[in-house]
Amino acid sequence: MNMKPTLIAAAISLLAFNAHSAGPEFHHQPHAAGIETYGYTWNSPDQDMNRALAYKASAQRGKSAYKICKGCHKADGSGQASADYPQLAGQHATVIIKEMMDIRAGRRDNPRMYPFAGEWIVSAEEIADIAVYLNHLPVNDSNDKGNGKNLALGKSLYDKDCASCHGGNGEGDARKFYPRVAGQHYEYLLRETHESRDQGRRNANPEMVKVLKSYGDADIEAVSDYMSRLLPAKK
Amino acid sequence: MTYPTAKFLAAVALLGGGLSLVSAALAESPAATAAANVCAGCHGADGNSVATTFPKLAGQQNKYLLRELMDYKSGKRVSEIMAPLVADLSESDLAELAAYYAKQKPAPGVAGASALMKAGKNLYLKGNSKTDVPSCDGCHEENGNGDGKFPRVAGQHVDYVLDQFRLYAAGKRTNGARVMQAVAERMSEQEARAVAEYMASMP
Numbered sequence: 507m508n509m510k511p512t513l514i515a516a517a518i519s520l521l522a523f524n525a526h527s528a529g530p531e532f533h534h535q536p537h538a539a540g541i542e543t544y545g546y547t548w549n550s551p552d553q554d555m556n557r558a559l560a561y562k563a564s565a566q567r568g569k570s571a572y573k574i575c576k577g578c579h580k581a582d583g584s585g586q587a588s589a590d591y592p593q594l595a596g597q598h599a600t601v602i603i604k605e606m607m608d609i610r611a612g613r614r615d616n617p618r619m620y621p622f623a624g625e626w627i628v629s630a631e632e633i634a635d636i637a638v639y640l641n642h643l644p645v646n647d648s649n650d651k652g653n654g655k656n657l658a659l660g661k662s663l664y665d666k667d668c669a670s671c672h673g674g675n676g677e678g679d680a681r682k683f684y685p686r687v688a689g690q691h692y693e694y695l696l697r698e699t700h701e702s703r704d705q706g707r708r709n710a711n712p713e714m715v716k717v718l719k720s721y722g723d724a725d726i727e728a729v730s731d732y733m734s735r736l737l738p739a740k741k
Numbered sequence: 742m743t744y745p746t747a748k749f750l751a752a753v754a755l756l757g758g759g760l761s762l763v764s765a766a767l768a769e770s771p772a773a774t775a776a777a778n779v780c781a782g783c784h785g786a787d788g789n790s791v792a793t794t795f796p797k798l799a800g801q802q803n804k805y806l807l808r809e810l811m812d813y814k815s816g817k818r819v820s821e822i823m824a825p826l827v828a829d830l831s832e833s834d835l836a837e838l839a840a841y842y843a844k845q846k847p848a849p850g851v852a853g854a855s856a857l858m859k860a861g862k863n864l865y866l867k868g869n870s871k872t873d874v875p876s877c878d879g880c881h882e883e884n885g886n887g888d889g890k891f892p893r894v895a896g897q898h899v900d901y902v903l904d905q906f907r908l909y910a911a912g913k914r915t916n917g918a919r920v921m922q923a924v925a926e927r928m929s930e931q932e933a934r935a936v937a938e939y940m941a942s943m944p
Contacts, residue, residue: 533919574920577868577875589870618873621923 533621536612540708541715548711549683555607558634559600568639571632574622583643587650587691596645596689598680599637605709606633614709645737650691652731656724660732663725667717668733676736688736695730772837779826780838788841789848793900800847805892806839809916818916850896853938857931861939864932874927877936880920885943890918895943902937 540546572583575594579585583595594602607630608614609623616623628636665674668687672678676688687695701707703718703726721729777786780798784790788799798806812818814827814835827835852858866883868876877894881887885895894902908914909925925933 533923573879576879577877578870578873581879586870589873591870621919622875624919627918627920 533624535609535615535617535620537615538612540613541705541710541712542708546712548709549604552607552611554610554630555603558603558607558630558637561631561634563599563631563634563638565635565639565642567632568635568637571628572636572639574627575636578619578622582646583640584646584649585691585694587693590691590694590697592694593646593649593690594640595643597640597686598678598683599634599641600680600683601678601685602637602640603633604683606637608709614707645689647689647737649689649734650693651734652692652696652727654731654735656728657732657735659725660728660730663721663729664732668714668729671711671714672733676733687733690734692730692734695733696726699726699730770837772834772841775830775834776838776841784842788845790898793898794904795898796901797847797897798842799845800886801842801893802887802889802891803839803843804889805887806842807836808890810835810839812916818914847893847896850941850943852942853899857935857938858942860932861935861937864928864936865939869927869932872927872929874924874932877924885940894940897937897940899934899937899941902940903933906933906937 541548578589578591579594580591583593585591585593605614606623609616609620610625622628664672671682671684672687673684676686678684678686678688698707699718699721700723702710702715703721705715718726783792783795784798788797788801790797809818810827810830811832813820813823814830816824830838864874865877868874880891881894882891885893887893905914906925906928909922912922915922928936
């Protein structure tokens, strides 16, 4: 290597460099067709998802890969209710994988999390590892709950309209990609139920959306409060 | 690989780099020679730089150092200072340099403005959920030592760190994981300074 003095001088004069001007759009979440699109099929085949689902995942590797997520979802996977960071502890691995892939592909909008969810920081295999790790973590039952005033209404709505998929105790169904709702933060349940009804959650299940069409805000509050208090058998 | 050592060292001496630290003990391999002759002027003989806009390299993660050096060489990480310095070094030279600095003992951090320390620690360990800044401890570890591709941040110079935050936020440092661009974009200036002070103070 031949270092010319001029080059050195130039290098040194550059030490007082300054970063300014707005940069290009990095980490912008892509947008893929969702429930707002005619002909939408929920959970249609996805290559990355199949790769993650087929992978022989390890909770031990997942524990280490999960450090990328901890900064928001917390070390114990309990999330942060005030910021709508959902509890992930105890969630089905299949559901975590599906949601991650939907966010990566832009079928579920989540610009807040997107920079921390792309393939530049976490591979499909690591997602599978993280998913089994989280599934094994105990649900933190000091989750955020509603005001407790309309639990009877909440229960009757839930048993009639929701239990068939989300389970009598909110346990969901791993095989069918139905999320566990028991022990989830009230604020988050409220938000996702609203968004699902109003088609803001674009990867929602159309049958669930149909059920929600007749729901007013008070119904959604009652059923969300009820779900937040469900606790299936401990693992 | 021949460096016009005298001229270069004369130039960097003006910067106040601690040349007296360059010890003969380093001259055992081409990489060690480069480290002693070229890099030491800015980064210190043992990677504990004195000038605050030159990053400390001592004890930095090996994997991280190598990737950054390769990226300077390919231009993925843009630095008009570093690029010409690594242009003629081979990957194995760079690997040796990375390994050399990773093995050096980091000098202990220095406690900065105490008024910001508490806020900095809070951001480092808790993040700011109002603006979706995740806490830093997950990726950089609670003690700031990093792990593999996640760099050590403990004891790093405040000025260098603030420069990097500016580069990230302006989309000018894009070689790594995009996570830091989001982190830097979402921090206020006050938060950036506070967390930089806190990191600089970590042992």
